[in-house]
Amino acid sequence: MAESTGMKNLKSRRLYLQVYDEIKSYIEKNHLLPGDKLPSEMKMCEMLGVSRNVLREAIKSLEITGAVHSTPGVGIVIQEFNTDFFLSNLIYSISDEDQLHKEIEELRRVLELGFAKDALDRMTGTGIALLSEKVDTMEKLFNQIKRSHSSVYGIKFAETDAAFHKNPVPGCG
Numbered sequence: 001m002a003e004s005t006g007m008k009n010l011k012s013r014r015l016y017l018q019v020y021d022e023i024k025s026y027i028e029k030n031h032l033l034p035g036d037k038l039p040s041e042m043k044m045c046e047m048l049g050v051s052r053n054v055l056r057e058a059i060k061s062l063e064i065t066g067a068v069h070s071t072p073g074v075g076i077v078i079q080e081f082n083t084d085f086f087l088s089n090l091i092y093s094i095s096d097e098d099q100l101h102k103e104i105e106e107l108r109r110v111l112e113l114g115f116a117k118d119a120l121d122r123m124t125g126t127g128i129a130l131l132s133e134k135v136d137t138m139e140k141l142f143n144q145i146k147r148s149h150s151s152v153y154g155i156k157f158a159e160t161d162a163a164f165h166k167n168p169v170p171g172c173g
Contacts, residue, residue, distance in 0.1 A: 016057035017110060018047055023058055025065070027078060034080040038068065064107055134164040
């Protein structure tokens, strides 16, 4: 019997995330700009071969990131990217703290998976070590937030998270 070569199960990735990626690709390939509309839900379901529920989950994810805005009777319109938009909508629309953490985790996973491979391919050991330190700091702050519910730790976490995503890392690029 042949030994496993470590291939991943492609069915493990949720269908709505595949649809999310396909819509993002459609936007890029068609050079859609803020104000442009995506095809109707019915048309996209036909194009993608998915149910309306799956498509709506993908659209919801795109709305959370501020990439699109869906309005009944108008359609799905491309928006200009704005990090403040999705963070404020996410934080204020979820009152349950555990649900907020789950939503943030899902959002980060969707956003970061798209960039992770390219970034790691270009990164040196020094860059990886610096990012690892920032992740350790965020984990400690997150645990402090859970224990104390103090907004001070939340602000420090947000600052560290922003530094993780915005500050150039030596050996990456």
